[in-house]
Amino acid sequence: MAKQFLNTFLADQSAPATTTVTAGIAGNGIFRMLTEADVVRLVKPRKLFSHKGTYGHVLLVAGQEKTMGAALLSASACLYGGAGLTTVSIPSRGLTALNARFPEIMFLERKALSAPNNLDKFTVIAIGPGLGTSAAAKKHLRNLFRIQKPLVIDADALNILAASPELLKKIPAGSVITPHMTEFDRLFGKHETWYGRIDTARKQAEQLNIIIVLKNQYTFCIEPSSKVSINPSGNPAMAQGGMGDVLTGLLAAYIAQGYTEIEAAQLACYLHGRSGDELAKKWYTVTATAVAEHIPIVLRGLVK
Numbered sequence: 323m324a325k326q327f328l329n330t331f332l333a334d335q336s337a338p339a340t341t342t343v344t345a346g347i348a349g350n351g352i353f354r355m356l357t358e359a360d361v362v363r364l365v366k367p368r369k370l371f372s373h374k375g376t377y378g379h380v381l382l383v384a385g386q387e388k389t390m391g392a393a394l395l396s397a398s399a400c401l402y403g404g405a406g407l408t409t410v411s412i413p414s415r416g417l418t419a420l421n422a423r424f425p426e427i428m429f430l431e432r433k434a435l436s437a438p439n440n441l442d443k444f445t446v447i448a449i450g451p452g453l454g455t456s457a458a459a460k461k462h463l464r465n466l467f468r469i470q471k472p473l474v475i476d477a478d479a480l481n482i483l484a485a486s487p488e489l490l491k492k493i494p495a496g497s498v499i500t501p502h503m504t505e506f507d508r509l510f511g512k513h514e515t516w517y518g519r520i521d522t523a524r525k526q527a528e529q530l531n532i533i534i535v536l537k538n539q540y541t542f543c544i545e546p547s548s549k550v551s552i553n554p555s556g557n558p559a560m561a562q563g564g565m566g567d568v569l570t571g572l573l574a575a576y577i578a579q580g581y582t583e584i585e586a587a588q589l590a591c592y593l594h595g596r597s598g599d600e601l602a603k604k605w606y607t608v609t610a611t612a613v614a615e616h617i618p619i620v621l622r623g624l625v626k
């Protein structure tokens with residue numbers, strides 16, 4: 323897989339001829355291809371003497387009246403990804419949908435986000451899916467930046483950053499941002515090739531001390547050290563709305579469970595794509611809902 327990727331990358335993306343990709347993330351190279359064996363080694367066992375508090379508490383700030391589905395998809399991924407507790411901060415009009423769909427998930431009023439002491443109990447906070455880019459949404463993002471806790475930042479939260487680039491330097495250290503190609507170019511300028519984007523992402527990850535998950539057919543997890551993990555899983559059957567929302571929820575779920583931010587990114591990207599790969603063997607197209615629900619089955623198959 324690493325060789326196949328490299329041949330395509332060199333041919334299509336203007337990468338230097340000296341570029342190398344190693345199989346497995348344990349190597350010292352800059353570009354490393356994630357493997358199933360890597361994921362099996364990363365996954366932590368569920369301890370016999372454990373409880374919901376053992377596996378962390380996610381707060382998801384997402385959704386507005388017309389995009390409540392994005393919040394529900396992200397929340398579902400937190401649930402199926404194994405977070406011990408999940409709380410969503412959505413407009414109160416979405417409570418009926420939330421309670422009907424996911425009785426396991428709790429609710430936090432948006433006004434509570436302005437008080438830092440209300441947020442202390444959360445292991446990790448994710449923000450962005452379906453949030454919108456209103457003045458209120460921007461205020462919520464600014465408030466979360468003040469608590470200096472690593473965040474998972476996606477979707478509309480990225481659009482807010484693109485419209486207010488002065489906020490980029492205020493992203494808490496260790497945070498994870500998850501842009502697709504268009505979102506990345508809004509944040510960091512237009513690029514002609516994927517290699518150009520990766521080069522910029524490596525520089526920005528180091529300067530901002532964050533992890534950048536650059537999404538595409540091959541998704542790149544870029545560390546502040548400038549190392550790049552390449553995820554090979556996923557397929558065109560997954561090209562539907564909501565997939566990024568599910569990835570955000572998975573990322574948050576794994577951080578909540580005690581994985582480092584880069585480990586969480588690697589796990590979330592691989593398992594998200596692997597879920598879609600397994601479903602695509604039966605279905606011509608795959609929904610984001612199905613990908614989220616299939617995650618525990620993927621893990622059960624990998625971890626005996």
